[in-house]
Structure formats: C-alpha cells, structure tokens
Amino acid sequence: MKHAGEKIVFTGSGIVCGAGTSVAEVWDRLEKGVSAVAPFTQFDGTNWPVKVAAEVLQDNRFLVSDRKLHKTIARTDMFGIYATESAIEDSGLPAYREGLGEAETNTFNDRTGLIIGSGGGNYRSNYDFLPLMTAAKAAPEGGLPYFGRELGNQVTPMWLLKNLPNNVLCHVGIRGQYKGTNACITNQCSSGVLAVAEAASAIWNNEADRIAAAGHDAPFEPEMVFYYHRLGLMSGEAPRPFDAERNGTVFGEGSAAVVLEREADAKARGAKVLGEFLGFGCCSEATGILDLEDDGDGVKRAIESALADAGITKEQVGLICAHGNGNEASDRTESMGIRSVFGEDIPPVTAFKWAYGHLIAASGIADLVMILEVLKRGVIPGIATLGEVDPLIAPFPISREAAAPRSDIALLICRGFGGMNVVLLVRGAS
Template sequence: MTRVRSERRRVVVTGMGALSALGTSAEATWDAMVAGRSGVAPIAGFDASGLAVRIAAEVRGFDPVAHFGKRRARHLDRNVQLALAATAEAVDASKLDIAAAPERVGVIYGTGIGGLGSLTDGVGVLRDRGPEWVSPYTLPMTLANMAAGLIAMQHGATGYNSCTVTACAASAQAIGEGADQIRLGRADAMICGGCEAAVGEVGIAAFAAMKALSTRNDEPGRASRPFDSGRDGFVMGEAAATLVLEEREAALARGATILAEVAGYGSTADAHHITAPHPDGDGAVRAMEAALADAGLGPGDVGYVNAHGTSTPPNDRVEALALRRVFGPSGPPVSSTKSMTGHTLGAAGALEAIACIQAIRTGLLPPTINLDDVDAGCELDHVAHVARRASVAAALTNSFGFGGHNATLIFTQA
C-alpha cells in the first residue's frame, strides 16, 4: 500500500454504535447488511394511507421510554433519541474514560433536517388548539444542534462541540472534521456521527413532491435499487450512527481495541444546483481525490467503495461516472447499502462508515440488493445481491448532499 505520511497525529476508531431499519445496534445492523436483508416496509409510525409514498425504512424495536423514561422521552425529538442511544453504545464499546479529561473530548454530530417531527407537531398544536398550548420544548426539540449538545451533556464531554447540517453529507463531514480536531491537537477524542428521523407526513410528502422517492409501494423490499435500470427514486430511512475517534497513541496506551484508522477526508462543493449533482461529477471526483491525497494513498490501494448510491437516476449515474474517473475502468468493488437501509439523509455517512470499518475487519463486502439490471452508464464492479469475500486494507465511502456538498472518508486497517 502506498502511503506517504507527515508526522501528524493519527486518528483511530475505538467505538461504534448504530440504530437503523436493520437493527438497534451496530452489530445487528451489520449482520443484516451482509445477509442482504431489506429494512424497507410499509410505514408504521403514522397513517400514510393518504400519501403517494407509503413505504420507508423505519427503526423498529426501539423503545424510547425504556431508554429515557416517559417524561424525558416526551421532551426529546426522535432524531435525538436515536442519537443518544447510538452514542451510548459507541461510548460503552470504546471504554473511553471521558471524566478523566472531559475538556479534551469533543462532539461533532450531524443531521440533515433536525427535529422535523417536533416542528410538525408544534405547528399542528398551534393550528388546532392555539398558541397557549404550544409546548415550551417545541423549539429546543426542533433545533438541529440539539443532538450534539445533549450527547455532550449525557457523557460530560466539555471540549469542542458542533453540528454539521449539510444535508446527506452531514455525518461524513462530522467524522472528517472530528478527525481534524484530533490531528490539530485540539482534542484527544471526539464523538462523531449523525442522526435523522424525518419519516413523517411532511417529510414524505415533501420529498415525494420533488419526485425523489420510489413509489414501489407494493414491493417495499425491492424499492431501493441503486444503479439498477428500474430504479425510480430513493426510500426514506431513519437512523443514527456514532463513532468514537481517538488519537492513536493515547488509544494504544490505554489498551483500547482499535477498529480502524480514519486515514483520509475530502470535502468539496459542486456550486452547481440546489438538488442535482454536477453532470460531470466534478465535485465528487475532487472529494475522492482529496481524501486519497490526505490518506497518502493511490486509487489502486482502495479495496472497497461504499457508494452514496441513493437509487435516484441522476445521482447513481453521476457517481458511477465519478468513480470511473478516479479509479479507471477496473476499479474496486462497489456497493450501496442504501439498498437495505434506505437513504438515512444526515445519518447516512456515519452508518456507511461503519459498513466500511466492518468490511475491513471481517473481509466481507455488503451487497447492493435489487441490482437486477445495471443501468447504462452505471457500469462498475458491483457487489450485487450477495456479500463478497475480499481482503480490504482501505475502504472509501462517499456522501453527497443537496446544495452540492460532497464528502469522502477513507478508513484503513489500523
């Protein structure tokens, strides 16, 4: 593997946590991914019978009252509930003693929309019952930064604290920016990731109005089909995923289990359109090239790509073009786990980072399910239908968001 490094501080992952439509832990989510199981189903969280789109990838089996108690759960938006649960799993797994130096532990946590459910509920109360009935918790529950703030409160992390709100690139940027905090010496550990819980009447109706969502209501498990000629839009998903990042020498000194290294990060802007990617994939290409340069790697060093792969016609075609521009016609194996998790918006980058880390650790590449007929222009070395065994020293994941935000992360064996 080609790697030219400066003497900068190295950043490793020591803990992971996740809740998704595939499971309520990082391990359960990964097990379902490699089994090729779809988490898409008819919407259960509200009555969607009047909508054109009636399917989503919802988190099931999660009881917020059991986690937080009835009163506190009522005062937390669902996206924050998911974030706190995923983060508790990650911090417990890392065995990081935050209390030993809380000022050296920070949080960067991303979301695309924040508390859309709480905002929708507040507007409904105002309309139906009047202003005196609006809860004083409405605004705090709506704020996009609340997950980052409450994670810090829950774990006593008093260092740098921020929130990335860059649509579907949010949690990938949170991880990249968190790694930079450690590299620059501003923190010794960072809690990073993202959350999203926008599966509600407004969220579904709004994305459906943009013609962005699949309307394959009668075949929910087959609705998310990245790179396939029959794709007709993405499937909305909800999730939270968290990584604990640490300075490598400190992690080794305390005997932490190191899962992978955050080797490279690149982020760019298309500066092109509010929703459509640049037709030549220029921003995506530059983000991948920047991440490779940051990691000191060449294209041939990457053994797996977890694509953004949303299942929308323009995104998949442009990303495939960008991947061929970076890696050439014989690039690494590629899959989109959104075929199983749905598109979890601001949580997607962190959830797919976990997939990359697990691919490195286990030698298993999760598949793109429902990829029956690769669309013209989407030709890649697709891991279709079933997982593939492969030795992976470096894995790359892409996250691209509305507004033209692009983020690429590279993880390597530690």
C-alpha cells in the same frame, strides 16, 4: 504522507436504524440480504403513492432510559443520543475515566469533544401549533393576535428546546460531561461524514484528545415523503443502486456514531481498535440546492482530494462504499466520478441504502460504521435488490453476490443537497 506520525483510530462505534440497534444486528441483515424497508407504521399510507420506509420500531424507553428526557427532545434526538452513547460505551472510555483522579478527570472532560451531524429542523415539531391555529382562525379578533395571546396556554414552554438542532450535542454533553471542542453540522446528507472528518482534523490539530462523532436524522415524515415524491426522488420499494430499473430512494431513520482518538492513546489504555481514519475530501459542485453537475466532476474532485489528504494511491483502495441512493441522475454521475478516477480498474463497489433506507444526515456515517465491519470480516455483502446493472453505468463491479475487498482500505462516498460531495478513506483493523 501528510499526517505522518500520528495515526487516528476508531475505538468505538454505535448504530440504530431500521435494520437493527447494534452493529452485529445490522451486519446480520446485510449478510442475509434482508432489507428493513417495509410498509410504514407512523401514519396511514393506504392512500399514499409511497407506502414503505425503514423505520426504527423500538420505543423511546429502549433508546433513552431517562423518561424525563423524552418530553424535551425530538424523535431524531432519541436516535442520536442512543448511537452516540453506544459508541462511547463501546470505546471503553467511561470505564477508563472511572479510574482517573479528580484533576485528571477534569482534564479528560475538557479534552473530550463531540461533533454531531444533525438533520436540523423537522416538519413534525410545528404541528404542536395546529390546534392553536384552528382556534385562532375561529377567533373574532382575528388569527394572529389570538394565536399570540393564547400561545402560552396551549403550547409547551419547552417547545423551542425540544426542537433545537443541536440537542444531541447538548444532552450527550450534559449526561457525560464531555466539555471539549464541539460542533453541530447541519449540512443535510453530508452532516454525519463531515462530523467524522472534522473530529479527526480536530485531534490532528490538538484541539481534543478524543472525540465522539455522530450523525442522526428522522427524515421519514409525511411532508418529507410528499415533497421527495413530488420531486421524483422517492421509490415505492427498497432502493436499487446502480440498477437499470432504479427509480428513487426510500427514507430510513436512525443514527450512527464513532469514537476517534490517537492510536498511541488507544494503545496506552488497551482499547480495541476498529480501524484507522486516513483522510478525507469535501467539495461543492456550486449547482444550487438540488441540481447535480452532469459529469460527476464533484465526485471525482472529492475522491482525488481524499487520496491526496490520506497520502495513498488509487491502487491501494480495496473497496468503494458508494452513496448509491438509487436515483437516476445521482447514481449515474457518481459512477462517472468513480470511473474518471479509477478508469476501468475499479475496486469492488457496494452501497447500503437498500438495507436501511436513506438516513439523510446519518447516511454516510451509518455506512462508515458498517464498512468498518466489512473490513474486519473481509466480506462485502451483496446488494440484495440489484437486478441488472444499468447499461449506461456498466461495467461496474457491483453485485448481488458477496465479494472480497482488494485491500484493507475503503473509500466512502457521501453526496447531498447543496451540491455536496464528501469522501472518507479508512483502513480496517488488522
């Protein structure tokens, strides 16, 4: 086995999405088959072809109690800070640090890392310029000179800082004094899962002793809905992964996070263990921004390299958490990639976007947090929106009914724009 000797475990997790603000709340929805996809509230959808999303409805004060911070961060950052700090709290590390002396605390801080997958920019932030643009258009001296001159009078000096893609990284760092290795990954859908993979790799490489990895995104906004719809990627209802009648995805929003550390360190401080990181695979299809290979070869290669990285065989995989975004081509090629590795002996497959929508940069890591819960409980919730499995994909072991995993190992697939495929392998807590 490649990483023999040093096991890396998950000791904390956190999540916020339309389906809840804790793992227990989201689990409850999954188990009951209740989707959080509902008519959206952030703008008036009366005239829109798409009227639903899985929104986070909690107010900012629930997510981040420090009200001063609300003016200097974006909506997506609220989610990211909430989930990352929830995961860190869940790990028991802050209480552990309390018990350390000054020198030990400094070392602890320097050896604690943060790796955050961020959605990157957003459209909304630019709307702060719109009133100024209206005034500039009317100005006799012409648009841009007026815009430039009046800028400081009409737009907050903090505008750039509010919109830094790496805001969650900085604010969680400042608030918790976590000064170790860090990264902000802006690789669209694969951002959050890559954060987990890079966190585990950094601990294996001895760059840090413990790392909080997170993904956060707030893709639900009018321009995103408009363009996804124009590109034929958006459904008008909760997604139906691998279903014969699937017709696209729906946006969610939120964040999820996990804390990773060495098993030996977790044991030494008496931490609870949620699962083990076994390995990962990552590859590009080299197909450009939106296109997919038509045979699922990228999915196949990512699965195979994850199995090799973890040093396990395909027969040991107990369940698959698919990307399953509900799009025709994505689900079809994903199923082809899975079949080309597992043949006709595919372990039970599930996918969660029906419940909390597509969280884009946070999608895969939200799935990871919930799959650890699935492994702990030994129950795979059914997919409530599933009708008939697409005959072009069938037979495919996906179901409306709950099922049991074949083993304590889950394989998680996350796909994204830019031809990305990332696969994680994790073992549940025994």
